[in-house]
Amino acid sequence: MNTMRVSGISEIMSLVIMLVIIIVFMGQASPVFMTTRNLENMLLDISTVGILAVFTTLLMIGGGLDLSIGATLALCGVVIGALQTTLGILPAAGLALVVGALVGLLNGFLVTYVGINPLITTLGMLSIARGLAFVFSDGLTIPVFDNDGTQQAAYDVFTQFGEGQVLGIATPVFVMLLLFGIGLLILQFTAYGRAMYAMGGNAQASHLAGLAVRRYRMIAYTLSGLSAGLTAVMLTSRLYAADPRAAMGIELTVITSVVLGGISLAGGKGTLIGTALGVLVLSTLLNGMKLLSTSTDAQNIAQGIVLLLAVGLDQLRTRNINWSKWLRGSRLLPGAATPSKASASSGSD
Amino acid sequence: MNTPLLEMQHIQKSFYGVKVLDDVSIDLAAGETLALLGENGAGKSTLIKILNGDYLRDDGEVLIDGKPVHFSEPRDAEAHGIRMIYQELHYAPELSVAENLLLGRLPRRPGALGWIVDWNLTRKQAQDALALLNVQIDPMTKMRDLSVVEREIIEIVKALSRHARIIVMDEPTAALTPPEVQQLFQIIRNLRERGVGIIYISHRLDEVFQIAQRVTVLRDGKHVGTRAIADVTHKALVHMMVGREIEERTQVRQELAAVQTGAPVLEVRNLSKRGAFEDISLKVAAGEIVGLFGLLGAGHNNLTQAIFGIERAERGTIYINGNAVEVRSPRDGKRAGIGFVPLDRKINGLVLGMSVRKNITLSNWRVLAPMGVFWHGQEMQHTRHWVDQLGIRMAGGIETHTRYLSGGNQQKVVLSRWLEANVRVLLLNEPTWGVDVGARSDIYDQLEALAAQGLAILMVSSDIDEVLTVSHRILTIYKGRLTGEFMQAQATQEKLLQAAAGGGA
Numbered sequence: 001m002n003t004m005r006v007s008g009i010s011e012i013m014s015l016v017i018m019l020v021i022i023i024v025f026m027g028q029a030s031p032v033f034m035t036t037r038n039l040e041n042m043l044l045d046i047s048t049v050g051i052l053a054v055f056t057t058l059l060m061i062g063g064g065l066d067l068s069i070g071a072t073l074a075l076c077g078v079v080i081g082a083l084q085t086t087l088g089i090l091p092a093a094g095l096a097l098v099v100g101a102l103v104g105l106l107n108g109f110l111v112t113y114v115g116i117n118p119l120i121t122t123l124g125m126l127s128i129a130r131g132l133a134f135v136f137s138d139g140l141t142i143p144v145f146d147n148d149g150t151q152q153a154a155y156d157v158f159t160q161f162g163e164g165q166v167l168g169i170a171t172p173v174f175v176m177l178l179l180f181g182i183g184l185l186i187l188q189f190t191a192y193g194r195a196m197y198a199m200g201g202n203a204q205a206s207h208l209a210g211l212a213v214r215r216y217r218m219i220a221y222t223l224s225g226l227s228a229g230l231t232a233v234m235l236t237s238r239l240y241a242a243d244p245r246a247a248m249g250i251e252l253t254v255i256t257s258v259v260l261g262g263i264s265l266a267g268g269k270g271t272l273i274g275t276a277l278g279v280l281v282l283s284t285l286l287n288g289m290k291l292l293s294t295s296t297d298a299q300n301i302a303q304g305i306v307l308l309l310a311v312g313l314d315q316l317r318t319r320n321i322n323w324s325k326w327l328r329g330s331r332l333l334p335g336a337a338t339p340s341k342a343s344a345s346s347g348s349d
Numbered sequence: 350m351n352t353p354l355l356e357m358q359h360i361q362k363s364f365y366g367v368k369v370l371d372d373v374s375i376d377l378a379a380g381e382t383l384a385l386l387g388e389n390g391a392g393k394s395t396l397i398k399i400l401n402g403d404y405l406r407d408d409g410e411v412l413i414d415g416k417p418v419h420f421s422e423p424r425d426a427e428a429h430g431i432r433m434i435y436q437e438l439h440y441a442p443e444l445s446v447a448e449n450l451l452l453g454r455l456p457r458r459p460g461a462l463g464w465i466v467d468w469n470l471t472r473k474q475a476q477d478a479l480a481l482l483n484v485q486i487d488p489m490t491k492m493r494d495l496s497v498v499e500r501e502i503i504e505i506v507k508a509l510s511r512h513a514r515i516i517v518m519d520e521p522t523a524a525l526t527p528p529e530v531q532q533l534f535q536i537i538r539n540l541r542e543r544g545v546g547i548i549y550i551s552h553r554l555d556e557v558f559q560i561a562q563r564v565t566v567l568r569d570g571k572h573v574g575t576r577a578i579a580d581v582t583h584k585a586l587v588h589m590m591v592g593r594e595i596e597e598r599t600q601v602r603q604e605l606a607a608v609q610t611g612a613p614v615l616e617v618r619n620l621s622k623r624g625a626f627e628d629i630s631l632k633v634a635a636g637e638i639v640g641l642f643g644l645l646g647a648g649h650n651n652l653t654q655a656i657f658g659i660e661r662a663e664r665g666t667i668y669i670n671g672n673a674v675e676v677r678s679p680r681d682g683k684r685a686g687i688g689f690v691p692l693d694r695k696i697n698g699l700v701l702g703m704s705v706r707k708n709i710t711l712s713n714w715r716v717l718a719p720m721g722v723f724w725h726g727q728e729m730q731h732t733r734h735w736v737d738q739l740g741i742r743m744a745g746g747i748e749t750h751t752r753y754l755s756g757g758n759q760q761k762v763v764l765s766r767w768l769e770a771n772v773r774v775l776l777l778n779e780p781t782w783g784v785d786v787g788a789r790s791d792i793y794d795q796l797e798a799l800a801a802q803g804l805a806i807l808m809v810s811s812d813i814d815e816v817l818t819v820s821h822r823i824l825t826i827y828k829g830r831l832t833g834e835f836m837q838a839q840a841t842q843e844k845l846l847q848a849a850a851g852g853g854a
Binding site: 189190191192194197198201202204205206207208209210211212268269 | 657659678679680682683684689691696697698699700701702703707711712714718721722723725766770
């Protein structure tokens, strides 16, 4: 069979092994780790990252990138908090979804039609959304509950998004599993999923094959924004509060998980199975570190190392590096001591 | 006779079992210009890349001053004074000529840790370098203010100032006007007087007669011959380059001429785009293969791109089956029933990391994924149909990534994509560029079969043999204007070359 598929399987196997090692180690190191309560909590914690990771996976396979999801999440939460009494809690939650989708749509428009680099576009959007979240909340955490007792029924419904259960599973976890399932089907069987792989693999060729590349790309960004709105609703429901500082840096956790799961920054390859494992590995690692009372700083450092390792390994795999040449090029081997003559074409010495 | 500056002897090179160079030998004396001729795919660029250390030879020897050398990377070739001047030049446009010439080794003032550039000395060194070849350009001019030929000349000066002994020029005149060509030739003559050996690659035979002393012709990876330019005629060179048996060709021609052609499917009226093509009108009938022949940069590629909607024409109309169509994007082109086989299939044609199946069905989702969901069985069936019909060969079945296919099979995948999309017009750009000889005739057979089924085919090519072999009718284009129209039976190498070089029909 072809080599791509084999390497895909070995990638997944190595993630499973990593996961087992982390679980065994954490189980040994912390008595609390393997308790049902901790595992349940962990899954609930994972749900936000997991849901965002599904949409980030779709987007990144298509060659996109969205750094603004965390800030958009905070903005959408603040929308709920600020408008819960004026609009009613449920319409406010609905509006949060719309706001998320609009932010995503704007990202998509700027990337596809204006042609701004996705990194810059969504970095700018991150700043804007986070800023707006602070403006609309006056920088304060807004409590989200029925303080005058007039919307009891509506708040009961709203609470279900974060605290309720579906088929005996916490709603956010259920939604996450459902979205992973739907995402798998989309990537495997639909024209949309095929378009993501084609565009990420070769956007120019896809365009010349008559694919509506821009439209697909807009949709992917819009969905990414929508996922931020969706997670905002569930998080606000679960925490009974909207915080403009919410989900700070979550985009980094999401992207690290996704890249760890084998999604290339260049696009065109990867699966949601990989992403699921990537999310599990990173979240388990971070959760375990938390239980071992390591500081958030240490967790940040660990996450950064995981991100760089994952991307670095991906680079090395795809480049087929000739090691001896690489070492000579970086002057680590003898024989590189003589300064190279400038190449005539590049003109640099 | 003295020891030649450069000898490449009995060079062999294969890619994936396909022999691209088979026992090729060239030699070059100091102060000599050797023209290297051959069609696309003849092996010129492979030979040059071996000389430059980009590729490793499988067999044979390279000698410089009679001593065997071995290059494993371009740096090694540079150390022996070998320099390439490519069509695409690399330079810093915002910097001056002097800075570009001395980039990376600008003279410094003594003291101050050598951090401060000595501009007076820079200017003087640049002037000295320019004077070596009698170049009249102010070294303080910015690179971007120079003309194309001047930039090329600077590149040559740079090569010489870095002790070049052998300079390889790959189609250096492709983007130049006739007076500029003469300007460049003067520099080449000056270069020769300084004892530099020059390997000159060009499709333009007239230039070869002007500038070269000897000429080596390659065809299909084989060394056809090396002649002194004084001993050879224009006609003989063309024959050496093309060299197919006359009988075979006339037979093909008769078959082609017998094909009945139907009503025009594609018609283009007065299509213009400034700087690319002017006032182009042409018709392609159902069942007809029209060859559009032009030299590099004649505007034929832009023309097909405009018909497919990749770039937009400024004026003119495109008709499909008599109806005017507005083509603003490749998507519009596809909807209008036009298929486009691009020049560079790896960049513009294929998603290399996707399977043969997914690449073949890429333009027909409307049928294969109704409501946006693929029906696997149908997709497999359609894929197998084209794989069988076009004879697409791959090692691991239809789930093999297209990256691992040979050039010819890759091209067939692109071709079958448009057949799967059921187009009525097929635009081809250099359809057999980088395709080996066997797959090439496969593709020609396929094109003829498709035309026989009623497809209208417009084929852009700068390969004169290809144009003569498969076209029913041939149009020539020069500097964006159509300069001639030939029915198959009247077309000859000489007429086409003359018309495509602007000499009129």
